[in-house]
Amino acid sequence: MAASSTSTPALDLSWLNLYDDATSATPGKKGMTLKEINLGRYADSARGPGDSTYRLRGAIARANAQRFGPNYQSKADVWSENCLMLYDEATQRQWSSARDIPWDTLEPLSDEIERAMCQLCTMLTEVEFIAGDVPGQWMPFVSAQDFEAGLFLMSQIMDEARHTDVFRKRALANGGGLLAQGSGLGLRTLIEARDFTEMSVLMHVQAEGFVQSMFRMGELIGQTEADKRIFRMSAQDESRHLAFGVMHLKYVLDTEPERREEIHHYLDKAEGDASGGGSGDVTFPPVFESLCILLGGGVDRFDEGVQKFLLLRKRQINEYVHRLAVAGLGDRRERLGPLMAQFLEPAS
Amino acid sequence: MSQSSTTTEIPQEARDRARSLGWEEGLIEIAIEQGHSLQEIWQALRGGVDGVRARQFLSGGGFVRPDPWWMKVPTEWGIRARAADPALGLSIQDLMVGTYGDVPDVWTNRTEIARGSFPATVGEDMGYTIFDKAIVWADCCVPLYEIAIRDRWISATDLDWASLEPLPAEQEKAVCQLMTELSERAYLEGAILSGWLPAISYGYLELKLFLSTVIYDLARHAETFRKRALANGGGLGLQAPTDYSRTVAESRSFVELMATLFVQDSMLLTLYESGDLIAQNPLEREMYRLCARDRQRYMDYQVERMKHFLFKTPERREEQQLYLNRAEAKLVRDWNDPAVSEPLALLLAGDSRRMDEGHRRLRELRKHQVSAYLANLQRTTITRKTLNGRLQDILNA
Incomplete structure (x- = not known):
């Protein structure tokens, strides 16, 4: 190892003899995706025990590798069965806020409508800023044995940057x-999480779920084609984040059912029998009021806006409960706090 | 959305907030009996509607109209960012106008406030450590x-x-x-x-x-x-x-x-x-x-x-x-x-x-x-x- 930099070192070449099994992934219909290289001893199903290094799954361990500090050793801690597909979808469906939004379709709006839209955007750019920090916070703890989950989180960081900017x-x-800063939006709960699954269920499933339900009403909220496109494109990204969270939760509940009550506990805290807004709280007055003005079509049609807001809230809560049921937490509907439970439709 | 107070659980925080705003005892139940949803009541409480205004509205019906104070906050208004380079589209460079383009030598706000928006009077520390x-x-x-x-x-x-x-x-x-x-x-x-x-x-x-x-x-x-x-x-x-x-x-x-x-x-x-x-x-x-x-x-x-x-x-x-x-x-x-x-x-x-x-x-x-x-x-x-x-x-x- 102490060879001179200017002379030829003695050859080692031991790295040529570490494995004999040849691997030849072939591109599929969507090219050479992660699915195509998830094969043989490199597949997630062949995952061995983790270590505290950044050795990617399937690479051969160095005897002298130093540890990098604690990370999750169990696959269930970070895994989602759809993370390969979601990462590939993210790479295929990246968009540009600069060029893919028809900014030229913006047209002058009445002062109150423009202010309501700007207030909503002020809140959303704030929320999305945190939504990038949160997965970032957890990246060093994701084992490289489950690197596809890490790749997905890195794609999410990019998505959230785009949302923040748009x-x-x-x-x-x-x-x-x-306009006015959001305050009490429930964002601290996301950054306060001390466990990946806690973070994921609060951010991916709850907060992004609520935001997704709102974006899907973008046709009613948006006043111009540009506004509507923003909501549509952002909703497409949120769907991936949400899908990761739902399937991660499902994986945890399937493989570690003993965590069920622990997860309920996180939700008990976040849903709160108090404010009841959950993470990314749209009941914060400036957000609530701006949404009602946009949904109603003006300050003088505020009452109409309130009724649509209540529909939005109803949609948020029922979709949230449905997603939890898909993940295997169907009994959540019996435990919702009163401010959420008021919107619950009967179980089908 | 009509609900009966006998079947609606009222969160303790709502009761506490109502008390702090001077809502008389039983007013929440009256609102629910009049057909207002818990959500509407909560929004009124979060919006700081005091007991007198709440009583007035419940006497006359209708939802408590908000005071949209956020419409009047003193941020820089009237911005129309335009793409300087049409090929690149509307870039974040194009947003660096007026006070929105001021990147401070030292940032003092410890919350997640969007630069250029109007700060809340009080907010929790989000734990950032880089302010320079x-x-x-x-x-x-x-x-x-x-x-x-x-x-x-x-x-x-x-x-x-x-x-x-x-x-x-x-x-x-x-x-x-x-x-x-x-x-x-x-x-x-x-x-x-x-x-x-x-x-x-x-x-x-x-x-x-x-x-x-x-x-x-x-x-x-x-x-x-x-x-x-x-x-x-x-x-x-x-x-x-x-x-x-x-x-x-x-x-x-x-x-x-x-x-x-x-x-x-x-x-x-x-x-x-x-x-x-x-x-x-x-x-x-x-x-x-x-x-x-x-x-x-x-x-x-x-x-x-x-x-x-x-x-x-x-x-x-x-x-x-x-x-x-x-x-x-x-x-x-x-x-x-x-x-x-x-x-x-x-x-x-x-x-x-x-x-x-x-x-x-x-x-x-x-x-x-x-x-x-x-x-x-x-x-x-x-x-x-x-x-x-x-x-x-x-x-x-």
């Missing part, structure tokens, strides 16, 4: 500006 | 963010995987060993950079956006190199040496992290730029070209950040030399590992029987890497006083 762009593109 | 522009900022991060998005590529479809043809076994194993190392280095760097995002406050939003593109690029590099290793009759080899990477992970501050990463980032950029020398086929040439393009953006940021940092904090110039000393020493240890040097030598020579020639070419490549590294440092205004002895030997050879 809502800021919208606020500054049509004669408006940013 | 000098530590993280480079003006180029603003345009580079949109360029990164414009220039993104997809490993699954933008590389012609079907074009791969079998290589001699030793060459294939050399490619695969190199891919194993590069994949791990990319993944590790992405993971560690990701871990620093929550430290950076909203004052430097554009920098965080740019770092997000870097993280995404590194994810793509990690999976691309893995794909190459598994696509042509090879496999993953020995994991990367851990000396340099541990130093990265050990960084106690963003400043140290960036100085440490500077060394490898520059060396890898030069390696990728030299991809034609080690590529065994057109796919690999294209792979290195695309990775080099991504790495160049990151290097541009690294150089400008360091230059800006040194300009703003000249008293910390010597400190950087310490980080560089350490990082160079660890990188050289990694370079001397046979599983790092020999695959490169073999690829450069094209045959394990010509390893002397391969090592000679590797020394040339290393010399090129070190020269480019010093040139990049020079761009930051750092003149390396105590370049690692082994790197100096490479340079002198």
Whole structure:
């Protein structure tokens, strides 16, 4: 190892003799995706025990490798069965807030409508900022044995950056500006999580689920084609994050059913029998009021807006409960706090 | 939405809030009996509707109209950002107008407030630790963010995987060993950079956006190199040496992290730029070209950040030399590992029987890497006083 930099070192070449099994992944219909290389001893199903290094799954361990600090050793801690597909989808469906939004379709709106839209965008750019920090916080703890989950989280960081920028762009593109900071949006609960699954169920399933339900009402909220496109494109990204969270939760419940009550406990805290808004709280007054103005079509149609807001809230809660049921937490509906439970439709 | 107070559980926090706003006892129940949903009542409570107004509304019916105070907050209004470059579209550079373009030298707000919005009177500390522009900022991060998005590529479809043809076994194993190392280095760097995002406050939003593109690029590099290793009759080899990477992970501050990463980032950029020398086929040439393009953006940021940092904090110039000393020493240890040097030598020579020639070419490549590294440092205004002895030997050879 102490060979001179200017002379030829003695040859070792031991790295040529570490394995004999040849692997030849072939591209599929969607090219050379992660699924195509998830094969043989490199597949997630062949995952061995983890270590505390960044050795990627299937690479041969060095005897002298140093540890990098604790990370999750169990696959269930971070895994989601759809993370390969979701990462590949993320790479295929990246979009540009600069070029894929028809900014030229923006047109002057009444002052109150523009202000309501800008207030909503102020809240959303704030929320999305945190949504990038949260997966970032957990990346060093994701084992490289489960690197596809890590790749997905890195794609999510990119998605959230785009969302942060697109809502800021919208606020500054049509004669408006940013307005009041969100406060009490329930965002601290996301960054406070001390466990990956806690984080995922609060952020991916609850917070992003609520945001997704709202974005899917973007046709009613948005006032211009540009606004509607923003909500549509963002909803597409949120669907992936949500799908990761639902399937991660399902994986945990399937493989570690003893964690069920622990997960309920996280949700008990976050749903709160108190504020009841959950993470990414749309009941924060400036957000609630701006949504009602946008949904109703003006301050003078606020009552109409309130009724649509209640429909939005109903949709948020029922979709949330449905997603939890898909993940295997169907009994959640019996434990919702009163502010959420009021919107619950009877179980089908 | 009509509900009966006998079947509606009223949260204690709602009762507490009603009491603090002067709602008389039983008013919530009256509202529910009149057909108002718990949500409407909660919104009125969150909106600060006092007991007198609540009673008035319940006497007259209808929802309590809010006072949209947020419409009147004194932020800069009337902004119409327009795309300066229609080909690039509406960029974040175009948003740097008026007060929204003011990136403060020191950011004082400890919440997640969007820069330019009106602060709440009180808010919880979100735990950010980086509040100084000098530590993280480079003006180029603003345009580079949109360029990164414009220039993104997809490993699954933008590389012609079907074009791969079998290589001699030793060459294939050399490619695969190199891919194993590069994949791990990319993944590790992405993971560690990701871990620093929550430290950076909203004052430097554009920098965080740019770092997000870097993280995404590194994810793509990690999976691309893995794909190459598994696509042509090879496999993953020995994991990367851990000396340099541990130093990265050990960084106690963003400043140290960036100085440490500077060394490898520059060396890898030069390696990728030299991809034609080690590529065994057109796919690999294209792979290195695309990775080099991504790495160049990151290097541009690294150089400008360091230059800006040194300009703003000249008293910390010597400190950087310490980080560089350490990082160079660890990188050289990694370079001397046979599983790092020999695959490169073999690829450069094209045959394990010509390893002397391969090592000679590797020394040339290393010399090129070190020269480019010093040139990049020079761009930051750092003149390396105590370049690692082994790197100096490479340079002198």
